[in-house]
Amino acid sequence: MRKIFLAASASVAAVALLASCTSGGANGSGDDVADASLSAEISYGFWDASQQPAMEQIVADFNEEYPNIKITSQVTPYTNYFTKLQTQGSSDTLPDVFWINGPNFQLYASNDLLAPVTDAIDPADYPEALNDLYTFDGEQYAVPKDFDTVAVFYNKAIFDKAGVEYPTEGWTWDEFHTKAKAISDALAAEGIFGTASGLSGGQEMYYNTILQAGGYVISEDGVTSGYDDPKSIAGLQFIADLIADGSSPSLSGLSDTTPDQWFVNGKSGMFWTGTWSNAQLLASPIVDSIGLAPLPKGEREATVIHGLANAVASGSKELAAAQAFQNYLGSEEAALTQAEMGAANPAFNESQDDFIASAPWDLQVFLDEADNFSFPYPASLNTAEWNKVENDLLPDAFSGRRPVEDVAAEIADKMNAILAGEQ
Amino acid sequence: MTSVERPKRAGVAAPLATPAPPGRSPRKHSRWSGGELGWAAFFVLPLFTGVVVFYLWPIVRNAYLSFTTFGAFSDAKFTGVKNYVELSADPMLWRSMLNTFIYVGFLLLGIPIALVVASLLNRPGLKFSKVYRTAFFLPYVAMPAAISMVWRVIFNGNFGVFNYLLSLIGIRGPNWLSTEWVALMAVGLVGIWIALGFNLIILSAGITGIPPEMYEASALDGATGLRQFFAITLPLLSPSIFFVSVMTVITGFQLFDLLYALMGTSNPQINNTQSLVYLFFAHFQAGDKGYAAAVGVIIMILVGIFTLLQFRLQKKWVTYA
Numbered sequence A: 001m002r003k004i005f006l007a008a009s010a011s012v013a014a015v016a017l018l019a020s021c022t023s024g025g026a027n028g029s030g031d032d033v034a035d036a037s038l039s040a041e042i043s044y045g046f047w048d049a050s051q052q053p054a055m056e057q058i059v060a061d062f063n064e065e066y067p068n069i070k071i072t073s074q075v076t077p078y079t080n081y082f083t084k085l086q087t088q089g090s091s092d093t094l095p096d097v098f099w100i101n102g103p104n105f106q107l108y109a110s111n112d113l114l115a116p117v118t119d120a121i122d123p124a125d126y127p128e129a130l131n132d133l134y135t136f137d138g139e140q141y142a143v144p145k146d147f148d149t150v151a152v153f154y155n156k157a158i159f160d161k162a163g164v165e166y167p168t169e170g171w172t173w174d175e176f177h178t179k180a181k182a183i184s185d186a187l188a189a190e191g192i193f194g195t196a197s198g199l200s201g202g203q204e205m206y207y208n209t210i211l212q213a214g215g216y217v218i219s220e221d222g223v224t225s226g227y228d229d230p231k232s233i234a235g236l237q238f239i240a241d242l243i244a245d246g247s248s249p250s251l252s253g254l255s256d257t258t259p260d261q262w263f264v265n266g267k268s269g270m271f272w273t274g275t276w277s278n279a280q281l282l283a284s285p286i287v288d289s290i291g292l293a294p295l296p297k298g299e300r301e302a303t304v305i306h307g308l309a310n311a312v313a314s315g316s317k318e319l320a321a322a323q324a325f326q327n328y329l330g331s332e333e334a335a336l337t338q339a340e341m342g343a344a345n346p347a348f349n350e351s352q353d354d355f356i357a358s359a360p361w362d363l364q365v366f367l368d369e370a371d372n373f374s375f376p377y378p379a380s381l382n383t384a385e386w387n388k389v390e391n392d393l394l395p396d397a398f399s400g401r402r403p404v405e406d407v408a409a410e411i412a413d414k415m416n417a418i419l420a421g422e423q
Numbered sequence B: 001m002t003s004v005e006r007p008k009r010a011g012v013a014a015p016l017a018t019p020a021p022p023g024r025s026p027r028k029h030s031r032w033s034g035g036e037l038g039w040a041a042f043f044v045l046p047l048f049t050g051v052v053v054f055y056l057w058p059i060v061r062n063a064y065l066s067f068t069t070f071g072a073f074s075d076a077k078f079t080g081v082k083n084y085v086e087l088s089a090d091p092m093l094w095r096s097m098l099n100t101f102i103y104v105g106f107l108l109l110g111i112p113i114a115l116v117v118a119s120l121l122n123r124p125g126l127k128f129s130k131v132y133r134t135a136f137f138l139p140y141v142a143m144p145a146a147i148s149m150v151w152r153v154i155f156n157g158n159f160g161v162f163n164y165l166l167s168l169i170g171i172r173g174p175n176w177l178s179t180e181w182v183a184l185m186a187v188g189l190v191g192i193w194i195a196l197g198f199n200l201i202i203l204s205a206g207i208t209g210i211p212p213e214m215y216e217a218s219a220l221d222g223a224t225g226l227r228q229f230f231a232i233t234l235p236l237l238s239p240s241i242f243f244v245s246v247m248t249v250i251t252g253f254q255l256f257d258l259l260y261a262l263m264g265t266s267n268p269q270i271n272n273t274q275s276l277v278y279l280f281f282a283h284f285q286a287g288d289k290g291y292a293a294a295v296g297v298i299i300m301i302l303v304g305i306f307t308l309l310q311f312r313l314q315k316k317w318v319t320y321a
Helices: A002-026 A049-065 A078-090 A102-110 A127-134 A156-162 A174-185 A207-210 A229-243 A250-257 A260-262 A277-280 A319-329 A331-341 A364-373 A383-398 A404-422 B001-013 B034-065 B082-088 B091-121 B129-141 B144-155 B162-167 B181-210 B213-222 B225-253 B259-262 B278-287 B289-317
Strands: A042-048 A071-076 A097-100 A142-144 A150-155 A193-197 A270-274 A290-293 A303-305 A311-314 A372-376
Touching: A049 A071, A049 A277, A049 A319, A049 A331, A049 A372, A071 A319, A078 A102, A078 B278, A097 A102, A097 A319, A097 B129, A127 A142, A142 A319, A150 A156, A150 A303, A150 A364, A156 A174, A156 A270, A156 A303, A174 A193, A174 A229, A174 A270, A207 A229, A207 A303, A207 A372, A229 A383, A229 A404, A250 A270, A260 A270, A260 A277, A270 A277, A290 B091, A303 A364, A311 A319, A319 A331, A331 A383, A364 A372, A383 A404, A383 B278, A404 B082, B034 B289, B082 B289, B091 B129, B091 B181, B091 B278, B091 B289, B129 B144, B144 B259, B181 B225, B181 B259, B213 B225, B225 B289, B259 B278, B278 B289
Parallel strands: A042 A071, A042 A097, A193 A270, A303 A372
Antiparallel strands: A097 A311, A142 A311, A150 A270, A150 A290
């Protein structure tokens, strides 16, 4: 099976390579494409160690075209990645090429730390929502790498053992809650919970439930918080209820053992997560009993869509080499490598087939969600500042220490103050 | 002999604590000729440069930044005492100060433990004493991050070793690392465990330095083991104990890596358990660097005050033989 992918992607890659060569010559943007004999040493910063094999494969492929550009990977775990990047940004030592995400992009772009993408990148190759995410003051500064929406992975073995029906398309919050509770009740003796999902950031769960309830995190113009909207509060309440009745482990339980560990060790039945978990789940001991369902429907169907992008440091001493690599990272060939290795769902349009085929469960779910009901990831100029407010206060709401609406009102106040300061 | 010198080293390790250790007389430079001074300066220069560049300059710079508003990448903008005014009204400051004090208290409890273990390890005729010493010292040289990973597994509320053992006797253990106050206790326990090795080595060296004749003489006078401990070991060891306690307080005030790695960033109790350095880190990370610098200054002042206090108090209880 895998061999077929390899052969197929290799031939597609060869075609893509030819195509890019000819188009480069034809549209006269050859000035932007660095000479293949260019010699340089550049660094590539990213955070996901599970994607490292794919990134290194991409580097190897890139070196076939540019044999004299030596690329060193700098892998920093996500929890420290942006702390380190900020220090590097302050001291003009950013990696030449590095991953950036939605919450951090505007901060770096507004401080002139990123180089605009070259003409070799055609925005039409990527989803519009992602181009918008990485555009600042009308200029695009990063090339979309992948995109993720969130869906529910479930462990069929646990559902079978608890005698609960598998989720189906179009299911609702109530059904989700009922199934989770039923699993927790049936398998309590084994310490198995119905669901365990990440609550230390919004993307896995609470941004989605806020949207599903009809609420919003930040207004479209980016100036007001949506936390005090009654619908947003309903989205948060849904999660607090799951924890309160034992459908989910407590916040302590989710902190002592991370949600992905609950799931891959067969201790939770359902796991809200994005495409980025695919590689980990493929390598997990429960790989044979995993199923995938779309997010359940609240007032409406919704998921946040987010994607990483590859950026080039404006202060790079090897700008031409860095941009040549950035262009390659944005190419269909690199997208297909990522997809084929199951690393991430590539952003390059129509390149996701290999990704969908990389797992025995139906990854098409993620793509359908993106097409049908995805909402942009909430971000502003200094997203990290109000993310800290969320992280500081939401645990009180989820754990039931304080009423959800009180916490939500406090978050809204503080977030509005921060947003006002950004104007 | 060596133990008498230790308090001076404590002074060096804590550049913030300036009081001169007792017994040090000011050097008489007048005896030195110009050429000698030049050479002395030449030899001191490399170390001096390092200290200035990596210790003194950052302290001065940090103190300056604490009076500015300093974002993620923007230039520092002077805003006077604004950070300090906000800080004094920030409940997180008082909570993290309290947490830090409690943690330092825990670490200080580790000193009597180290003292007891050290005297046991130095009993004449004890077999394999070097093996024990190595075993006790190992945690100190291991990476706090690695140690934390192991203790996280032990403390895990749902699947941890501790709670499993407790369940055998019918007790449902708490989520050690994510329950208010309990988490601080758990961090303190690990802190004691790590520090034990260091304290043990210092105190053991001190005990070895006590002349055996004193024990022989006291034995002739009929003193028993316990009496000897209080009449000879404890007083003669007091300079070592003093050194250990100064170091413990300084280490305690710098609590960060252990807490960060043990509790994890998604811990719902992190705000209630954070230390002063963690508070610094949290604001630094959120791009609020001027505020973070102000927290740094407060930590520095507190360490200075407590070290000064200890140097004052030592006159009452430390015996220099």
